Amino acid sequence: MPAKIKTAFFCQNCGYESSKWMGQCPSCHEWNTMVEEMVKPEPKNKRASLGSGISGTTSSAAISPKALSEIELGQEDRSDTHIGELNRVLGGGLVRGSLTLVGGDPGIGKSTLLLQVARNMSDDGHSILYISGEESLRQIKLRANRIGEFTDNLKFLCETNLSTIESVITKDKPEIVIIDSIQTMFNEDVTSAPGSVSQVRETTAVLLRIAKSMNVSIFIVGHVTKEGTVAGPRVLEHMVDTVLYFExxxxxxxxxxRGVKNRFGSTNEIGVFEMREDGLAEVQNPSEFMLDGRPEDASGSIVTCSIEGTRPILLEIQALVCRTSFGFPRRQANGTDYNRVNLLMAVLEKRVGLQMADCDAYVNLAGGMKLQEPALDLGICLAVISSFKNKPIDSSVVAFGEVGLSGEVRSVSMTEQRVMEAKKLGFKTIILPKAYESKLKDTKGLDIIGVSSLQDAMRIF
Known part of the structure; x- marks a missing residue:
């Protein structure tokens, strides 16, 4: 007797399942995220576990818990992608048996990056299977011709049926599989449409089992929503080993x-690329790249230093403060937290005495970076003061530090690395929290200015 098909409601944000529609999801408390989908119950014992083989069969006698002393801990088997920036974000290379999610806006370069990875690793003799559910083989070849020559170790397949994909992987046994994209794949056991919450969740679960049981490294490409997160249930990011966002x-x-999750390395690490006609090229010195084209002797501009993972990056903060033409002043922030900018401007009015209640204020992080590190606070404040007073800051100055509500400048992490990065690029004056002024070692040729409050920082004007 065929299984009875029923409908259920799923939250598009977190994947919560309910038998009836609700305006607010009880799990993530988001509104109007419940969608109705067809659900066909699975037969008992059909779903395979991570401990089973590719066929999903295993005996209960073979499953037994182990003590930590019984578990062999060898070095992780990593493969070089020959893209230094990607290796940095992955934590040193691609780990065998890992499941990596790559998300980003349409046209940002996700498929191009993975095609370059496939090319580099196939040149090393790795067998790679590139599965596309969005492009035909001719379209892939047109894009591949711009990148360069490919070896026969790289195979292409246009397919969206997960059962067919699983059988191909089982037969060919590739070392690396690229799925482009997860929203186009469908599992025949799930009756909902491709890209739905149920399909994305169940398809990812099957790919996770394949990766762990066959020791295959799998990349899956995910589209993003207008909020900038991967489309589908939030549980998708919890299932995979690594989550990378292309911004x-x-x-x-x-x-x-940007790496936002990594079970094999540090999080919040970033890699910088430049899009060219022949694909993506690495940017070896992001600080120099971000400061390219910086104006000289312009008010409202200062250089600050942020830490992304283990890498210090110098970037320019721009501010524009002008009298408003309306009764309500406008505030806008590009690349940093809007509420944080409003808070810092309130501190400047209360603690420094700048009357900006009738002024429009715009703050921008040049270069397209999106950062929210507290170390940017001092740079934002000095840029706003510079624009308000219309007095430029010397182009050799770098400033960083966290600003509190009392106007105090608080210490930040990895101060010495920030100073060394500024020195390497030729900056002469460093404004930093006073707590670290005497702790720095190699300061030859640098003018170190330690400040304990915004009033102390005003002396540079």
Whole structure:
């Protein structure tokens, strides 16, 4: 007797399942995220576990818990992608048996990056299977011709049926599989449409089992929503080993690859790329790249230093303060937290005495970076003061530090690395929290100015 088909409601944000529609999801408390989908119950014992083989069969006698002393801990088997920036974000290379999610806006370069990875690793003799559910083989070849020559170790397949994909992987046994994209794949056991919450969740679960049981490294490409997160249930990010986001304006040349989750390395690491005609090129010195084209002797501009993972990056903060033409002043922040900018401007009015209640204020992080580190506070404040007073700051100055509500400048992490990065690029004056002024070692040729409050920082004007 065929299984009875029923409908259920799923939250598009977190994947919560309910038998009836609700305005607010009880799990993530988001409104109007419940969608109705067809659900066909699975037969008992059909779902395979991570401990089973590819066929999903295993005996209960073979499953037994182990003590930590019984578990062999060898070095992780990593493969070089021959893309230094990607290796940095992955934690040193691609781990065998890992499941990596790559998300980003349409046209940002996700498929181009993975095609370059496939090319580099196939040249090393790795067998790679590139599965596309969005492009035909002719379209892939047209894009591949711009990148360069490919070896026969790289195979292409246009397919969206997960059962067919699983059988091909089982037969060919590739070392690396690329799925482009997860929203186009469908599992025949799930009756909902491709891209739905149920399909994305169940398809990812099958790919996770394949990766762990066959020791295959799998990349899956995910589209993002208008909020900038991967489309589908939030549980998708919890299932995979690594989550990478490709950021940047697709009309600009730069791209930023950000790691937001990594079970094999540090999080919040970034890689910087430049989009060219022949694909993505690494940016070896992001600080120099971000400061390219910086104006001289312009008010409202200062250089600050942020830490992304283990890498210090110098970037320019721009501010524009002008009298408003309306009764209600406008405030806008591009690349940093809007509420944080409002808070800092309130501190400047209360603690420094700047009357900006009738002024429009605009703050921009040049280069398209999106950062929210507290170390940017001092740079934002000095840029706003510079624009308000219309007095430029010397182009050799770098400032960083966290600003509190009392106007105090608080210490930040990795101060010495920030100073060394500024020295390497030729900056002469460093404004930093006073607590670290005497702790720095190699300061030859640098003018170190330690400040304990915004009033102390005002002396540079």
């Amino acid at each position: 940047g304006d697709r009309h600009a040349s730069y791209r930023i690859l």
